[in-house]
Amino acid sequence: MSIQSEELRTFVAVVEAGSLSAAAEVLEQTTSGVSRALSRLEEKLGASLLTRTTRRMELTEEGRAFLEQARSILAALEQAEETIRTRTRKPVGKLRVDAAAPFMLHCVVPHVGEFRDRYPDIELELTTNDRFIDLVEQRADIAIRIGALQDSTLHARALSSARLNIVASPAYLERHGAPDSVEALEQHQLIGFSQPETLNHWPLRHSAGDRYQTRPAIRASSGETIRQLALHGQGIACLSSFMTDADIAAGRLVRVLEHYDSGYRQKISAVYYHNTQLSRRISCFLDFLQDRL
Template identity: 85%
Template sequence: MSIQSEELRTFVAVVEAGSLSAAAEGLEQTTSGVSRALSRLEEKLGASLLTRTTRRMELTEEGRVLLEQARDILASMEQAEEAVRMRTQKPVGRLRVDAAVPFMLHCVVPHVGAFREAYPGIELELTTNDRFIDLVEQRTDIAIRIGELQDSTLHAKPLSSARLNIVASPDYLARHGTPASVEDLERHRLIGFSHLESLNHWPLLHAGGDRYPARPGIRASSGETIRQLALHGQGIAALSSFVSDADIAAGRLVKLLEPAYSGYRQKISAVYYRNTQLSKRISCFLDFLQCKL
């Protein structure tokens, strides 16, 4: 008996999810149904694809060979389907978009409804990572990145840029005072990033240059966590304008040291691998998002 695409899709889902139950949830099937599909595939191939224990599962040598081929087959099927559908000039299919948590929450999520209304045939799959990811490994079509780009193997589209605001809550300033100069920051509680030290060099003009080396007393990996810490009066932070402008306008945060701002702006870019079958979905999403930024 020949194997079926759904069996391959189930096998790939189990490997990527790490367990039958997680794969079943992602496929919206029962765990027993996924198990039966995997068993049928192994029976048809006459080979064991996974070794299962109570704690984990591992690919056999045959499983590793099949996984590489199965991914290529499923990708080719998706591309073939998209190629036919593109003839109607209506973008359809799944589009996987990844961004840091703050950008996703403040710049993508508010516009999802309007995008779906404009392009009902595109199925959005949104993921969040506060560090750069491997697009192929994470099966991501587009990643929105903030700052300078390093990976030259990717195609990039500039979307916008963002100021960095130095901010604190009114509660913090009432308890600790308002810094009158950049040098005053030495006497304050600062909040910064834990994973990229370059993000803790704030764009402020001072005696040492145009980048102030902040020494955070609290560090976090996510800009949204830093925002929440600032809102809860835990210190002074440097936050992108798309994260902090609404809080400043509402009085939840106060902008500090504006005369010392260097004028630096963070680049906002979309990166992706060139794929002609995905190009219409990608261009629709990026053109839409760029109009909103």
């Protein structure tokens, strides 16, 4: 006959309470019911777990060995129950999400309505920052970052990756023509980032490798500012596909030097502290966002 979890709970309760009557009170059962459950357990095991006297109860050698196992089994059952409850419980509370402004505008904001319809009890607080931040200092639960992550004690989750497009507006290309080689970029007005300088190393194959170091004539700290400058015909820029694919499809921007593309893709990752109370809200948001990406 198989052992039931209630029999294990009865045995542990008797040991911890010190007597059948005290255990019966804890379990909200009768003393005779507790006694019968304990007897059934001993019968199934074929061993005596407790030595009963008129004054006290003591564990036998078999009882001491079995107690540790019983507690482990009950703890595992409680953990399994909590896991299922957490999965089925509707996530509630505030979730603070930080991302670079272009990613927030192009990849998060368009889907907020759908997310709110699905999880109406999650209060979203969205902030933008183009640099790596201290989550505690900025009061953020999740930070979404583009590119290689710095060494960190934070949990990280890869969400997707993005191609980089070398683009210019039709108006700019009409005035200056399209470059026919990577080296020809030196005769064009380029738009780049003020920092970090690595963002101005464009993924283009040329005689010296597959990353071309540019010298921007115009620099900006935000990718969205660079996009607007490109749309207004101020030069050639290198921007993530999630920022420029819609512009390319609409004819507002045109890809140049496609045949020299090295195939490099920027990583899109989320970083966060592990927090049991937040974990359900975090996983809901990241699962949702990853599906959209």
